[in-house]
Amino acid sequence: EAGVTQFPSHSVIEKGQTVTLRCDPISGHDNLYWYRRVMGKEIKFLLHFVKESKQDESGMPNNRFLAERTGGTYSTLKVQPAELEDSGVYFCASSQVEGPYEQYFGPGTRLTVT
Amino acid sequence: KNQVEQSPQSLIILEGKNCTLQCNYTVSPFSNLRWYKQDTGRGPVSLTIMTFSENTKSNGRYTATLDADTKQSSLHITASQLSDSASYICVVSALTGGGNKLTFGTGTQLKVEL
Numbered sequence: 654e655a656g657v658t659q660f661p662s663h664s665v666i667e668k669g670q671t672v673t674l675r676c677d678p679i680s681g682h683d684n685l686y687w688y689r690r691v692m693g694k695e696i697k698f699l700l701h702f703v704k705e706s707k708q709d710e711s712g713m714p715n716n717r718f719l720a721e722r723t724g725g726t727y728s729t730l731k732v733q734p735a736e737l738e739d740s741g742v743y744f745c746a747s748s749q750v751e752g753p754y755e756q757y758f759g760p761g762t763r764l765t766v767t
Numbered sequence: 768k769n770q771v772e773q774s775p776q777s778l779i780i781l782e783g784k785n786c787t788l789q790c791n792y793t794v795s796p797f798s799n800l801r802w803y804k805q806d807t808g809r810g811p812v813s814l815t816i817m818t819f820s821e822n823t824k825s826n827g828r829y830t831a832t833l834d835a836d837t838k839q840s841s842l843h844i845t846a847s848q849l850s851d852s853a854s855y856i857c858v859v860s861a862l863t864g865g866g867n868k869l870t871f872g873t874g875t876q877l878k879v880e881l
Contacts, residue, residue, distance in 0.1 A: 657810070688869075695771075696811075696856070696871040709868065744810055754798075754860070754867040758810030 655679065657759035659745050665765045671733040674762045678727070678747030684708075685728050686748075686756060687720060691741035699743075702728060703750065735766045769794040771872035773857050779878045784847055788875045790840040790857030798862035802831050802842045805854045805874070814842070814855075847879045 658677045666672050678685045687699040699718070700710040704725035713720070717736070722728040732739055742763050746756040771792045780786050792800070799818045803811035815824045815831040817840075823832050828845045844851055854874040860867040 686869075688871075695873040698868060698870075701868070746810075748867075755813060755816065756867070756869065758803075758812070760808070760810045 657745055657747050657757050659743075659759040659762050661762060662760065663763045663765075665767065666735055667767055668737055669734045671731065672735055672764060674730045674732075674743050674745075674764070676728045676730070676745030676747075676759060678745070679757055681749070682747035682757075683725070683750045684748040684754075684756075685722060686746040687728070687730055688744040688746065689741050690744070690761075691738070696744065699730075732764070735764075737766050740764055740766045769859070769861065769870040771857055771859050771870050773855075773872035773875050775875060776873070777876040777878070779880060780847055782847060782849055782879050782881055786844050786847060786877065788842045788844075788855050788857075788877070790842070790872060792838050792840070792857070792859045792870070792872075794859040794861050794870050796861055797835065798860040798867055800831075800833055800840050801858040801860065801869075802829070802840075803856040803858055805856055807853075811856055811858075844877075847877075849879050849881070852877060852879045 660675045685702040688696050690696040698712040701708045702722045719731045742761040744761045745759045748756045774789045801816045802814045805811040814829050817833045830843045833840045856874040857872040858869050
């Protein structure tokens, strides 16, 4: 069974540019989560999809961040325009709706804004 | 405010030795507590997950304990191996509709040396 995949693995952009991160969850997982770790800090929750619906987006830092999950499969997280403080590692995780809610994490996308 | 604190921040031990990592939390409403292992450049991988009623759980050489009254957990690693070198993250889950919202600790960076 394929795990959670994320693309790209690393992105370097200039302040003011736009970047789109992609996450492909484990097939059949209705729950999809985005998290972020900024330098020296703990991983923090950004938002949670159940299928194509945003269940909880309380962790999104501001309106420069837009997450979508069209069709309830893969998800994208767009940052527009990027700021220096957006640098960090963005993780995606997925889980089944039923059961122990175990979350499986992808390898992360390292975003560097210069 | 939901918080998870871990100690020590970092730890160096010799191969073959045991070690214990600590976690204190204030998360409500509590659903479960997880320990994750994160290798450099990879996403977190689940080691154990414990609900309120469980006070110990093992996964090979890893044994986690949970005291829900004092809101403390520990992760004990037996007979450490070089491959145990990683960040160990305590994560506490609050139950929300349709899934679990995770609060992460900053992790304990473990290095196992010859």
